[in-house]
Each structure stands twice: as structure tokens, then as C-alpha cells.
Amino acid sequence: MTDQLTATAARDSRRRSMDDQLRRRASSVIPGGMYGHQSAGPLPPEYPQFMRSGRGARIWDVDGNEYIDLMCSYGPVVLGHRHPAVERAAAAQAELADCQNGPGAVMVELAELLVGTVQHADWAMFAKNGTDATTICCTIARAHTGRQKILVAAGAYHGAAPWCTPRLAGVTEADRANLGHYTFNDLASVRAAVTAAGPDLAGIVVSPFKHDAGFDQELVDPAFARGLRELCTAAGAALILDDVRCGFRLHLGSSWEPIGVLPDLSAWSKAIANGHPLAAVLGSGAFADAAASIFVTGSFWFSAAAMAAAIATIGALRDEDAIAVMDHMGTRLRAGILDQAAARGLEIRYTGPPAMPYLTFAGDHGHELGTTFAAAAMRAGAYLHPRHNWFISAAMTEADLAAALTATDEGFAAAANRLAAST
Amino acid sequence: MTDQLTATAARDSRRRSMDDQLRRRASSVIPGGMYGHQSAGPLPPEYPQFMRSGRGARIWDVDGNEYIDLMCSYGPVVLGHRHPAVERAAAAQAELADCQNGPGAVMVELAELLVGTVQHADWAMFAKNGTDATTICCTIARAHTGRQKILVAAGAYHGAAPWCTPRLAGVTEADRANLGHYTFNDLASVRAAVTAAGPDLAGIVVSPFKHDAGFDQELVDPAFARGLRELCTAAGAALILDDVRCGFRLHLGSSWEPIGVLPDLSAWSKAIANGHPLAAVLGSGAFADAAASIFVTGSFWFSAAAMAAAIATIGALRDEDAIAVMDHMGTRLRAGILDQAAARGLEIRYTGPPAMPYLTFAGDHGHELGTTFAAAAMRAGAYLHPRHNWFISAAMTEADLAAALTATDEGFAAAANRLAAST
Numbered sequence: 001m002t003d004q005l006t007a008t009a010a011r012d013s014r015r016r017s018m019d020d021q022l023r024r025r026a027s028s029v030i031p032g033g034m035y036g037h038q039s040a041g042p043l044p045p046e047y048p049q050f051m052r053s054g055r056g057a058r059i060w061d062v063d064g065n066e067y068i069d070l071m072c073s074y075g076p077v078v079l080g081h082r083h084p085a086v087e088r089a090a091a092a093q094a095e096l097a098d099c100q101n102g103p104g105a106v107m108v109e110l111a112e113l114l115v116g117t118v119q120h121a122d123w124a125m126f127a128k129n130g131t132d133a134t135t136i137c138c139t140i141a142r143a144h145t146g147r148q149k150i151l152v153a154a155g156a157y158h159g160a161a162p163w164c165t166p167r168l169a170g171v172t173e174a175d176r177a178n179l180g181h182y183t184f185n186d187l188a189s190v191r192a193a194v195t196a197a198g199p200d201l202a203g204i205v206v207s208p209f210k211h212d213a214g215f216d217q218e219l220v221d222p223a224f225a226r227g228l229r230e231l232c233t234a235a236g237a238a239l240i241l242d243d244v245r246c247g248f249r250l251h252l253g254s255s256w257e258p259i260g261v262l263p264d265l266s267a268w269s270k271a272i273a274n275g276h277p278l279a280a281v282l283g284s285g286a287f288a289d290a291a292a293s294i295f296v297t298g299s300f301w302f303s304a305a306a307m308a309a310a311i312a313t314i315g316a317l318r319d320e321d322a323i324a325v326m327d328h329m330g331t332r333l334r335a336g337i338l339d340q341a342a343a344r345g346l347e348i349r350y351t352g353p354p355a356m357p358y359l360t361f362a363g364d365h366g367h368e369l370g371t372t373f374a375a376a377a378m379r380a381g382a383y384l385h386p387r388h389n390w391f392i393s394a395a396m397t398e399a400d401l402a403a404a405l406t407a408t409d410e411g412f413a414a415a416a417n418r419l420a421a422s423t
Numbered sequence: 424m425t426d427q428l429t430a431t432a433a434r435d436s437r438r439r440s441m442d443d444q445l446r447r448r449a450s451s452v453i454p455g456g457m458y459g460h461q462s463a464g465p466l467p468p469e470y471p472q473f474m475r476s477g478r479g480a481r482i483w484d485v486d487g488n489e490y491i492d493l494m495c496s497y498g499p500v501v502l503g504h505r506h507p508a509v510e511r512a513a514a515a516q517a518e519l520a521d522c523q524n525g526p527g528a529v530m531v532e533l534a535e536l537l538v539g540t541v542q543h544a545d546w547a548m549f550a551k552n553g554t555d556a557t558t559i560c561c562t563i564a565r566a567h568t569g570r571q572k573i574l575v576a577a578g579a580y581h582g583a584a585p586w587c588t589p590r591l592a593g594v595t596e597a598d599r600a601n602l603g604h605y606t607f608n609d610l611a612s613v614r615a616a617v618t619a620a621g622p623d624l625a626g627i628v629v630s631p632f633k634h635d636a637g638f639d640q641e642l643v644d645p646a647f648a649r650g651l652r653e654l655c656t657a658a659g660a661a662l663i664l665d666d667v668r669c670g671f672r673l674h675l676g677s678s679w680e681p682i683g684v685l686p687d688l689s690a691w692s693k694a695i696a697n698g699h700p701l702a703a704v705l706g707s708g709a710f711a712d713a714a715a716s717i718f719v720t721g722s723f724w725f726s727a728a729a730m731a732a733a734i735a736t737i738g739a740l741r742d743e744d745a746i747a748v749m750d751h752m753g754t755r756l757r758a759g760i761l762d763q764a765a766a767r768g769l770e771i772r773y774t775g776p777p778a779m780p781y782l783t784f785a786g787d788h789g790h791e792l793g794t795t796f797a798a799a800a801m802r803a804g805a806y807l808h809p810r811h812n813w814f815i816s817a818a819m820t821e822a823d824l825a826a827a828l829t830a831t832d833e834g835f836a837a838a839a840n841r842l843a844a845s846t
Contacts, residue, residue, distance in 0.1 A: 022531050029534035029546050031711045036720025038525045050531075051523035059520075062528055073522045076722055081520060091514070097482075097504060099496045099698035100474035101806060102461050105485055108445050108473075111452035123454050128551040128700060129721040139585060143593030160719045161584065162562060167718035170566030174600035244722075270722050275522035277551060277700050277723035288454050295590035296583045297459025298552040299499055299667075299693050300700035383524060 018062040019048045044375035054081030056395035067383035068404040072391035078271035079316050080395020086274045086312040093308035104304035110311050118253050120262035121282035127301050130244035131159030133267035133279040136296050141203030141238035144290035149197035151204040153184040155212045158242050184210040187227040203238035208246040208255035214387040217352035225261040241266040249355050252323050276309035322394035330354025330392040336405040344416045358389040369415045376414030382407030441485040442471045467798035477504030479818035490806035491827040495814035501694035502739050503818020509697045509735040516731035527727035533734050541676050543685035544705035550724050553667035554582030556690035556702040559719050564626030564661035567713035572620035574627040576607040578635045581665050607633040610650040626661035631669040631678035637810040640775030648684040664689040672778050699732035745817035753777025753815040759828040767839045781812040792838045799837030805830030
């Protein structure tokens with residue numbers, strides 16, 4: 001037993017020496033040591049803060065530990081890390097130029113490709129952050145309608161600008177003075193919020209499904225989506241689909257196309273260039289004049305390399321049938337995980353689409369079991385998250401899936417042990 | 424004469440066939456055909472909208488026309504296009520990984536380098552847009568002080584989010600409810616704005632010098648800068664230096680170090696990674712807790728390639744004495760241009776630091792002479808701007824300078840002709 005503990009301790013210290021050293025250095029020069037959605041601070045110590053490299057569905061932290069990647073950089077990596085065609089396209093464009101006095105021809109090519117790929121889109125604008133895209137949608141909706149109020153689902157994440165960040169430090173009341181709230185999948189709550197906004201309703205922002213961090217996910221009720229569409233049309237307000245997190249992982253088009261509901265404006269980022277920095281706003285023709293009337297820009301918004309990467313990404317998504325691959329591998333991961341939990345008598349909820357799942361344990365309101373599960377799965381080599389939905393990439397192979405399931409079974413063993421110890 | 428006109432028409436049509444074609448395609452899929460600060464729509468027809476490539480201080484548009492680059496991608500390119508050490512560093516990092524589940528070690532290295540390079544900085548945060556950086560500074564100032572009001576100079580550009588974009592379409596009154604205004608270099612106006620903000624003053628945002636688009640530039644009066652510093656210290660408010668446009672082009676440190684005035688927070692972007700997409704907020708230790716208390720993030724804020732590029736950029740700026748080179752070449756450009764204008768009896772104002780000059784003609788309130796000058800200079804191969812400050816890069820050679828001055832002399836000839844025709 002002592003030998004085993006010593007071996008574990010030695011392995012654990014070897015696993016984290018570079019990460020620990022970087023964390024110490026970071027604590028001196030970065031507020032809190034790290035910030036934002038990738039901060040490992042609130043995660044168990046099994047999580048490295050600093051990453052070294054990735055290939056396909058495999059990633060390595062700065063200490064060389066290998067993981068099957070079930071987070072995909074929190075969404076951007078959809079074809080797998082370092083997808084050859086995407087990297088070739090980005091490098092070839094960068095060899096010519098990236099940030100210039102004007103966009104490259106790739107901006108037009110990408111806009112045409114998006115308009116041809118996404119059903120509701122008649123035009124495209126580009127930016128750098130998902131937050132840029134959601135904010136621009138709201139600005140266009142206001143410019144189009146001459147109104148101010150924007151409705152969002154309570155608890156939904158639409159970015160980290162003052163109007164939408166989930167933490168209120170440094171945010172003023174004025175930043176949110178024109179927001180109203182509704183409950184996802186509850187059309188009556190939307191009607192009430194629309195009534196409250198009155199003649200000042202500019203738009204309604206909605207996510208393709210409910211993916212609020214730390215909560216079981218909830219697919220959209222098609223009747224809810226249709227109801228939103230009807231309410232917006234009746235009010236002359238913009239229906240804004242926040243496809244930043246889901247876009248091009250669930251459908252090669254906007255995420256509500258399969259249920260037949262088209263937004264007026266949609267916000268994109270994350271997966272559209274397989275990890276290269278890009279965001280987009282897509283819109284219908286009726287909103288083109290309003291889109292042209294606003295002034296939004298950024299020093300790198302017209303840079304060509306990320307746009308070349310996006311063209312290659314969309315091509316590969318299509319040519320490799322990547323959406324179906326992610327759905328298929330995600331479905332098999334789900335089946336394996338449900339079997340593992342059942343075999344150990346653990347009651348879990350595994351929610352959301354197969355390519356963007358989230359796992360919770362029944363009654364685990366403080367995420368103790370979920371955290372135990374995640375820490376053990378990480379030790380066993382599956383990079384997943386206890387309080388955020390996971391992401392499957394199209395690079396996942398049979399071997400990756402098997403390795404992921406071996407790791408999740410370690411996770412369930414640890415959760416079962418914890419549950420047994422506490423009862 | 425007919426032959427000459429035909430030749431000119433033929434050359435002009437050859438110069439723009441690809442650009443014209445792309446503009447037509449863009450008009451169908453991009454609102455207004457283009458948007459933001461790089462829109463060629465308001466510029467003379469001599470300006471291409473779409474660019475192809477760049478090397479050093481030379482750039483080529485999509486039709487293969489060559490220019491000496493006096494805009495440097497509106498600031499980001501500080502060492503010249505495709506600087507070998509910067510591109511090598513970015514490509515080597517990208518070969519490992521760019522966007523991952525956490526930052527690479529380069530994030531810590533870059534934060535340490537910035538803290539060691541910029542005098543007031545005790546910590547660094549990273550983002551993607553200059554607007555991200557200025558907005559984060561305001562949020563940190565509010566979190567630190569628990570107050571709301573931010574003062575900005577009337578007419579200054581601090582980004583394109585609703586709180587600061589220069590065009591009001593889609594912007595609500597609430598977006599600007601907590602702004603107050605002062606006049607650059609007018610300390611009495613700042614005192615009045617501070618008094619008006621009362622106990623709710625969170626911070627004052629200021630640019631290193633006045634570089635409002637379309638106006639003669641104005642260097643900062645050191646007494647004004649010192650006065651701002653004293654007012655902020657006395658009020659317990661944050662002095663926020665918006666170094667997005669000037670940072671690392673005028674000084675290898677924050678731009679007010681040469682006059683001995685240090686801000687509490689500074690916003691950076693553009694030149695810090697020689698065109699790779701990155702922004703930064705730097706701050707003093709007193710503001711670290713507030714910086715750690717806010718939630719700001721973005722999908723690509725922790726991507727490693729742009730950070731590797733920034734490390735290489737700062738190293739090259741130092742090793743190549745790039746600030747002095749830009750100042751020297753900018754000073755010689757200014758001398759040449761002043762000589763050319765004087766030789767033609769043209770009264771001009773050539774304002775701002777040598778590396779970020781701006782040219783106007785006396786009495787040219789509608790920018791007619793400036794536009795004539797710019798169009799002719801563009802035809803003759805110098806890419807500069809009639810309503811925005813120019814940028815000199817450290818890649819400018821003797822041959823580049825000579826070619827630029829040949830082109831500006833063509834510009835002055837055209838301006839003199841226009842002036843003669845109108846009088």
C-alpha cells in the first residue's frame with residue numbers, strides 16, 4: 001500500500017511539474033494566475049492549466065501527459081487538432097499575407113460560401129470573438145427596428161461583454177438597462193417578456209438548445225422555436241440565433257434548420273475555422289441595410305489566414321461528412337457511458353446532442369460526484385469537464401473512443417467509491 | 424493626347440479588373456460591400472479594396488499593383504510585412520498547437536516580457552481586439568472603484584463597441600449613460616468633467632496623442648498628462664492610457680514613459696504581434712484584484728500562435744532598434760514632404776510623431792486637396808490615407824523612402840493643379 005501511494009505520488013508530481021512551475025510564474029504576472037473560461041483554478045488539481053500540443057483527437061499538456069480531447073478547446077476544434085487541409089490553407093494564405101490594408105479575396109469567397117451553406121443567410125460580416133458576433137446582432141436589430149429592448153433567456157451565456165458577462169463585477173446597471181428575460185422552452189414567458197418590452201422590442205436572442213454551464217442541457221422544443229419565430233415576425237423584431245457554440249457541430253447550416261426555423265440574424269464563431277480566430281454574423285436580406293448602417297470593426301477582423309482556414313473547414317466538414325461522424329461517435333460515447341453508469345448502479349443524466357453532451361449525477365447539486373468523476377477520468381486520460389458541456393470532434397477514431405470509455409469507466413469507479421463512502 | 428488618354432484608361436482598367444470583380448461579388452454578400460475602418464467605399468477609386476500580399480514595406484493589391492506601405496494595415500505591421508523572425512515563431516508555435524483547452528507556456532512568457540518591458544505594468548491580460556482591451560480597462564476601473572463614470576476626450580476613437588463606436592446607428596442612450604467628455608490637452612475641461620462625475624468617477628481614458636481621424640494631430644502637452652495623473656490619483660480613479668494605436672510604435676514601453684507619466688491601466692493591440700491577432704491589458708499591482716474579479720474571455724484569447732508572434736515582435740523591436748528606425752525614417756519622410764510642399768508653394772500641416780504622421784492642406788476643410796493628393800500618390804505607388812493618420816514601419820529602406828517621396832511629389836503636383844484650376 002505504501003509502495004502504491006509512493007508510486008502514485010511520484011507519478012502525480014511528475015505529471016505536473018512544468019504546469020505547477022508555470023502556474024507559479026503566472027500568479028505573478030496574470031491577475032488571479034489565469035482568467036476566463038479556460039481558468040483551471042476552479043477545477044480539480046488533475047486539470048493542467050497549460051497545454052502543449054494536439055493532433056486529431058489527442059492532446060498533450062505541458063508535462064507531456066496525453067488525453068483524448070472531449071473539450072475541443074471549448075468548441076473551436078471540430079475537425080480535430082491540426083487538420084491537414086485547414087492548416088495548409090491557413091499557412092498558404094499567411095505566406096502571402098494575413099493582416100493587410102484591406103481584406104483578401106478570401107473574404108468574398110468565405111462570405112459566398114457561408115451564404116451558400118447557411119439557409120437564412122443572404123450576407124456575412126466577420127469579427128474575432130463570439131461576443132463580437134452576438135453584440136453586432138443586437139446592434140443590427142436595434143438599427144433595423146429603431147428600438148432598444150433585447151430579450152435573452154435567463155441564465156444563458158451570450159458572451160463576456162458588460163451587457164452579457166455572467167459575472168457582474170465592473171458591470172453597470174446601464175449596461176443591461178435594455179435587456180428583458182424569458183425562460184428557455186417556455187413560450188408563455190417569452191410572451192410576457194414581449195409584452196413587457198412593448199413597442200420597444202428590437203430582438204430576441206436564443207441559443208439552439210439550452211447549454212447553460214453547470215446545468216443539465218435541454219434540447220429545444222420545436223414548437224417553442226416556431227413560437228419565437230412567429231412572435232418576432234409579428235412584432236417586427238429580429239430573431240437572433242446565437243450559434244456561437246453549436247454552429248457547424250450539429251448541422252452544416254444554422255442549428256435550427258433541421259426543425260425548419262430560420263432566424264433573421266445569427267452569431268457564429270468557435271468551430272467555423274477549426275480553431276483559427278474568427279467570428280461571423282449572418283443575416284437575411286431585410287437586415288442588410290441596417291447591417292451596413294452600423295460601424296463595427298477591429299484591427300484583425302479582415303485578416304486573411306483565418307478566413308482561408310474557415311473556407312477549408314467548411315469544405316472538410318462537407319467532404320468528410322463530419323457532422324454525421326460527430327453525431328455517430330457522440331452517440332456511441334453516450335451508449336458506452338450509459339452502460340458504464342448502469343453497470344455500477346449510478347443514476348446519471350447525459351443530456352444535449354451527442355456531439356455536445358453533458359453529464360451530471362442524480363442529486364449531485366454541488367457537483368461533488370461530477371467533479372470526482374471528471375478528476376478520475378482526467379487521470380485516466382480523457383479531457384472532459386465537470387461543469388461545462390463537452391465537445392466531440394470528427395477526428396475521433398475507434399481507438400480514441402475506446403480510450404475515452406476506459407477513462408470514463410475509471411471516472412465512474414471513483415464516483416461509485418465516493419458515493420459508497422458517503423452513504 | 425488621345426493616345427495618352429487611351430493608354431491611361433487601359434492602364435487604369437488593367438490596374439483594377441480583379442478588384443472591381445471582387446467588389447461586385449462582395450456587394451451581393453457583404454453589407455454595403457464592405458464595412459469598418461478598411462472600407463474603400465469612401466476613398467477615391469484609386470484605392471483597391473482587396474489586397475493580395477506584402478513583404479517588408481512593399482504591398483500588392485489583388486491586381487498586382489505595388490505600393491510602398493505607409494498605412495501598415497492601419498497600424499498592426501510595425502516591423503514590416505512577413506517579418507522572418509515573427510513568422511517563424513508563429514509558425515513553429517502553430518505547428519505544435521494554437522487554440523487549445525488552455526493557454527500554452529507562451530502566455531506566461533509573454534506576460535513576463537510585457538511586465539519587464541512596460542514600466543507601469545505589473546500584470547497582463549490578453550484578448551483579440553483593441554476594443555476588447557479598452558472595454559476591459561473600463562470594467563476593471565469600475566470593479567476597482569465601485570463607481571461608474573468614465574471620461575473620454577470628445578472625438579477620440581477608443582473602439583467600435585456600442586459604448587465607443589463613432590457611428591450611433593444601433594446604439595442606445597444607456598450604452599453611453601456613464602460617459603463624460605473632456606477636451607484633449609485642456610486640463611480645465613477635464614477638471615469640469617471630473618467635477619460633473621462627482622463621487623462616481625471610475626476612470627479617465629486618454630490617447631497618447633490626439634489622433635482623431637480627419638483632423639490635424641496634436642501631441643500631448645506633458646503638463647496635461649501630469650495633470651490627468653494627479654486628478655486620477657486625487658480622485659482614486661484609474662488613469663487609462665489607450666495605447667492601442669500608438670503602442671510599440673513610438674516607444675518600447677507605454678507611450679507616455681518618455682514624458683514620465685504612468686497610467687494605472689493601458690490598452691494594447693495593433694502592433695504588439697506585428698499583425699497577428701492579439702490585444703492586451705496591462706495594469707499596476709493595485710488593480711490586479713479588480714482585474715481578477717471580472718469575467719472576460721473569448722474563444723481565441725488564449726491561442727498560442729499570436730502570443731509567440733508577440734514575443735518575437737517585442738524581441739525584434741528591441742534587437743533591431745526598430746523604434747529609432749521608424750522615428751528616423753519618419754523624420755526623413757517628413758523632411759522630404761515638407762520640402763516638396765514648399766517647392767510647390769503649398770501650405771500643408773504635417774502633424775503627429777514622425778512614425779505616425781498625418782497630412783492636411785491649409786483651408787482644405789472638405790479634404791478635396793487631401794483626397795486629390797492621396798489619389799495621385801496612390802497612382803504613383805504610395806499607399807497612404809487622406810483622412811486617417813499614416814504608419815511607418817521599421818522595414819522601410821532607403822529605396823522605399825525614395826519611392827514614397829516620388830509618389831508624394833506626384834500627389835503634390837496633382838494638388839497644385841487642382842488648386843490652380845480652382846483659383
